[in-house]
Amino acid sequence: VQLQASGGGLVQAGGSLRLSCAASGRTFSSYVMGWFRQAPGKEREFVAVISRSGGVTNYADSVKGRFTISRDNAKNTVYLQMNSLKPEDTAVYYCAAGSVVRTSPNAYNYWGQGTLVTVSS
Secondary structure, eight states: OOEEEEOOEEEETTOOEEEEEEEOSSOGGGSEEEEEEEOTTSOOEEEEEEOSSSOOEEEOTTTTTTEEEEEETTTTEEEEEEOSOOGGGOEEEEEEEESSOOSSGGGEEEEOOOEEEEEEO
16 A cells, blocks of 8 residues: 655644545555654654544544544545644654554554644744
């Protein structure tokens, strides 16, 4: 599967953005989908994950209550709605596809190219 992330940009603290990740192929619904992020000089970290049907989600503590992951299997797309953004949310955001609901990036086989989110204070 090929993944294409979009929706990043520059936003002021307290603002919102919605990231999208479009997948190619007919097997999107068979993948667990995750969002990760990587800030300059830091390791890639887990943000959110959603199960194949969308019935199970999990979030990093740092984004819980502010970010929402969702998916539309008919459109082969996973979303990350980000509200109440903080400067520390600044990072390149990556979507990823895997086979199990996990928070480790090692559990994901396919990665998008990343989209930059910059939150100004």
